């Protein structure tokens with residue numbers, strides 16, 4: 001069994017991005033600038049956004065954090081999005097999800113100029129991804145395929161089972177794994193909470209991407225020998241051991257599955273760190289106008 005060290009790969013990619021930023025600056029170019037909008041004080045969102053801002057500093061990007069309280073109105077937020085769309089210094093921006101219930105996430109996502117949508121959530125980017133055109137790939141799926149690429153894991157002709165059908169992970173990663181490219185060329189099965197023969201599907205899988213958000217869902221008796229397992233779960237389970245009072249728990253019962261796996265990602269330290277570098281990469285591409293030339 002080989003552990004897929006997302007933390008180490010992410011550190012390497014950050015170095016590569018930092019190097020490129022130095023070259024851009026040395027050549028008189030503009031420092032990439034990412035803005036993030038954070039609404040409210042959800043613990044998970046606070047942590048993710050803090051990590052994103054810190055990662056920007058590490059690679060030499062400029063970053064701007066814009067905070068609102070939970071009672072911000074939808075028109076106020078949409079107006080801010082419009083301002084960011086028009087701000088020439090901002091190369092890309094994100095609105096951290098989830099948003100309070102009185103705000104339509106879809107409306108906000110669609111208000112973002114797709115050329116600055118470094119989360120890759122706008123329908124233009126999702127649509128372009130699905131037909132294999134250059135676009136901002138959403139961060140978690142992009143991080144997963146980058147891990148498969150850097151570990152040179154064979155994917156052509158393999159059966160990949162995706163657990164979960166979210167717009168952010170399950171659906172886009174399933175799409176990427178079917179693309180006629182490497183990593184890709186898989187036969188993909190998408191299973192979800194309503195799937196009836198989920199265990200049988202998993203037992204047939206060469207690659208399992210678990211993105212259900214159900215802690216330790218995938219057990220040892222649900223996988224075959226040699227399986228490649230990518231664990232996207234990051235549920236905060238209460239813990240008396242850690243200082244923070246919770247423990248990040250994946251969708252895979254690691255102790256049971258790891259002995260049967262050829263490759264497996266840990267939680268934490270697997271997919272999580274890759275998600276942030278995918279966002280950095282998209283911001284770099286946005287700064288260079290490498291995808292949309294305006």
Ligand code: GUN
Nearest residue numbers: 094095096097098119139
């Ligand atoms: N909430 C959970 N994951 C994400 C993400 O990748 N981007 C944004 N904007 N919000 C999230």
